[in-house]
Amino acid sequence: xxxxxxxxxxxxxxxxxxxERLNQSDSTEDPNSPAGRRxxxxxxxxxxxxxxTFRLExxxxxxxxxxxxxxxxxxxxxxxxxxxxxxxxxxx
Numbered sequence: 306x307x308x309x310x311x312x313x314x315x316x317x318x319x320x321x322x323x324x325e326r327l328n329q330s331d332s333t334e335d336p337n338s339p340a341g342r343r344x345x346x347x348x349x350x351x352x353x354x355x356x357x358t359f360r361l362e363x364x365x366x367x368x369x370x371x372x373x374x375x376x377x378x379x380x381x382x383x384x385x386x387x388x389x390x391x392x393x394x395x396x397x
Contacts, residue, residue: 336345 334341336342
């Protein structure tokens with residue numbers, strides 16, 4: 306029992322050392338660690354995607370406004386066409 310308790314104590318100490326080492330090497334705060342580099346890469350990618358989303362939303366708004374203007378112009382031209390058709394029929 307004493308030997309098993311001693312072995313358990315050694316394994317717990319080794320486990321604690323390994324966990325500390327893992328936490329140090331896998332910190333996202335450390336840009337030199339693999340996790341830190343990946344975190345930085347993903348953060349940069351996120352920023353680019355947010356900028357792209359903003360740009361696309363602005364373009365969408367511009368196209369929506371342009372589309373509304375074209376729809377208004379189309380309605381006006383249809384009305385003008387109807388008036389001219391009526392005048393043409395009266396002239397005949």
